[in-house]
Amino acid sequence: MEEEIMTQNTESVSAPDISVVVPLYNEEESLPELEAWIERVMQANGFTYEIIFVNDGSSDSSWHVIKDLAARNPAVHGISFRRNYGKSPALNTGFAKAKGRVVITMDADLQDSPDEIPELYRMIVDERFDLVSGYKQKRYDPLSKTIPTKLFNATARRVSGIKNLHDFNCGLKAYRREVVKHIEVYGDMHRYIPYLAKLAGFSRIGEKVVQHRARKYGKTKFGLDRFVNGYLDLATLWFTGKFGGKPMHFFGLMGSLMFLLGFIAAAIVGTVKLYRMYHGLSYTLVTDSPYFYLALTMMILGSQFFLAGFIGELVARNSPRRNDYEIDETI
Ligand code: UDP
Ligand code: MG
Secondary structure, eight states: HHHHHHHHHHHHHOSSSSSEEESSOOOOHHHHHHHHHHHHHHHHHTTEEEEEEESSSSSSSSHHHHHHHHHTTTTTEEOOSSSSSOOOHHHHHHHOOOSSSSEOOOSSSBOOGGGGGHHHHHHHHHHHSSEEEEEOOSOOOOHHHHHHHHHHHHHHHHHHHTTTOOOTOOSSSEEEEHHHHHHOOOOOGGGHHHHHHHHTTTEEEEEEEOOOOOOOOOOOOOOOOHHHHHHHHHHHHHHHHHHHOOHHHHHHHHHHHHHHHHHHHHHHHHHHHHHHHTTTOOOGGGGHHHHHHHHHHHHHHHHHHHHHHHHHHHHHHOTTTTTOOOOOOOO
């Protein structure tokens, strides 16, 4: 007991006010400018801080630049992946290392402004938000990106039920430390961090209009496939969030409904034939009716859904995390 209190105390003494986590892939030109700017803002506001650069397998000299920056400024830390994994794995790794009371993520390309940091920090600490997402109200991106982005955000708002967010995928976000320690950002899920946070039980999610700047150096790392993958990931999160622990409730219902509809349709086709035959009327073979084939397909698909439900339950039951819950407090 005593030991626990001591470690908690030493941690709170050594933890900086802010951890800035920066995922980057081939951004060598921007890094010195970004680091100097963050340092300036932190000093002007008297924050203690650390910057964690996560080099996502850059093939340019980004990692050397980071090493030079770390040699000059002890607040700079770095993690370097051996190959390019993607922005989500980079963020996840940075989150694991972050010690600050408030964790701020920003892109390395100078599109996000470090001048937003003090206000974001204040919103987390004073207004007690769990997560504050930036909102690039005025964007400096091509139309081919801004229009699909609007659609994407409208869908994300609907599916996630987080109605007050306009810009889920903004790289500039602030979190209370507990949030980043309790979510797992994998695949391309960085687009839905607010949804991940909500699924983990952090529901005080706010938004702040932030300045957006045109990319100064280098080029964007994401193409139009971001929208296709974005929708697929949203479907996955919706499904796992709702039915992850009880897949039969989804597949069982769908399967039963389909099977039942198919069964009723097949029964009607068969009964009509028997009735007409019995009364000496003209009749056609069951297999001549298109409804028969539709009914058959429905019954087969229905059973398949049901079986998928059983398999899903077997997988869920064997998951070591099936009884992992987010416990807020115990006394
Ligand atoms: N990024 C990364 N790994 C990747 C792709 C991108 O760490 O595989 C970083 C990138 O260096 C930048 C941030 O993620 O710091 C956002 O990327 P980008 O600016 O290309 O995205 P956009 O602003 O066009 O949405
Ligand atoms: Mg960018």
